[in-house]
Amino acid sequence: MPIYKSDLERRMMLYLDTTNAVIEWIYEPQSIKYFDPIHKKTRRYYIDFTAIVKQGNVFKTVWLEIKPLCECKKPSSNAKIQTQITWIINQAKWQAARQLAKIKNYEFHVINETQLN
Numbered sequence: 001m002p003i004y005k006s007d008l009e010r011r012m013m014l015y016l017d018t019t020n021a022v023i024e025w026i027y028e029p030q031s032i033k034y035f036d037p038i039h040k041k042t043r044r045y046y047i048d049f050t051a052i053v054k055q056g057n058v059f060k061t062v063w064l065e066i067k068p069l070c071e072c073k074k075p076s077s078n079a080k081i082q083t084q085i086t087w088i089i090n091q092a093k094w095q096a097a098r099q100l101a102k103i104k105n106y107e108f109h110v111i112n113e114t115q116l117n
Contacts, residue, residue: 004027009066012048012064012111013025013027015116022051022052022053023053023054024052025051025052027048027049028048028049029049030046032045032096033096034092034097035092037088038085045096048065048066049064050064051064061105062108062109063101063106064109065097065109065110065111066112067090067110067111068113069113094108094110
């Protein structure tokens with residue numbers, strides 16, 4: 001039985017398992033260094049999934065981060081402080097992932113529950 005941390009991750013696993021274009025996938029395969037602007041230090045975060053996808057005759061490596069929709073939208077200025085902190089830290093993580101993905105010629109996507117329906 002696979003290990004996952006949320007129902008969204010479980011749903012992504014089912015999607016990856018049942019999509020013909022997905023050749024293989026790995027859960028939390030790699031850490032990425034990023035600068036945490038809240039705590040002012042370098043940290044690591046683990047991308048949720050790496051998938052090898054076949055599109056035509058081309059194989060692509062795709063990094064997938066799974067988050068609830070509420071964490072994918074910028075919070076209003078009157079949102080709870082923890083919501084704002086989560087947004088800021090997630091943006092730092094995703095920026096680092098996008099930059100490294102670009103260097104490696106990978107794709108990086110943040111997926112939410114509306115995309116898994």
